Amino acid sequence: MTQPHGEPIAESPDELREQVEQTRHALGRTVEALAGKADVKVRAQERAVEVKEQAALKAGELKSKAAEAASRVQDKLPDPVKDTAVRAAEQARAKAARAGRLIQDKAPEPVRARTAQGAQMARENRGLLLTAAGAGVVLWLLCRRKG
Structure with a gap:
């Protein structure tokens, strides 16, 4: 014989205790799942991570486009301008490192x-970042000269 929800009827107190224990575990898992869905702070953090991942992907795309443009511009530059671009890129890197430490302490x-992970990618692609920064400085100088 079975109960209305399909479980067999316990024939001994030990079987009944076992069924009660299984039901408690199942109920506990259900409550944990519902609590997880209701936890707004955790869900907001998860969403923040998703948005950050999407932003990192977009930044990667923009970085590669900027590197291509910077490479084209850099080939046409005189050496003094290239030196200025390298110094500006180094200063930007130092400021980014300071900002990164501040963010890391509070995030x-x-x-x-x-x-x-993003910092590691930046370290691995340092040349590309320097080129992009150089191109940015060059474009800024060119716009400033025309204006």
């Missing part, structure tokens, strides 16, 4: 992990 753990 939640999931954001810190993603930030660390």
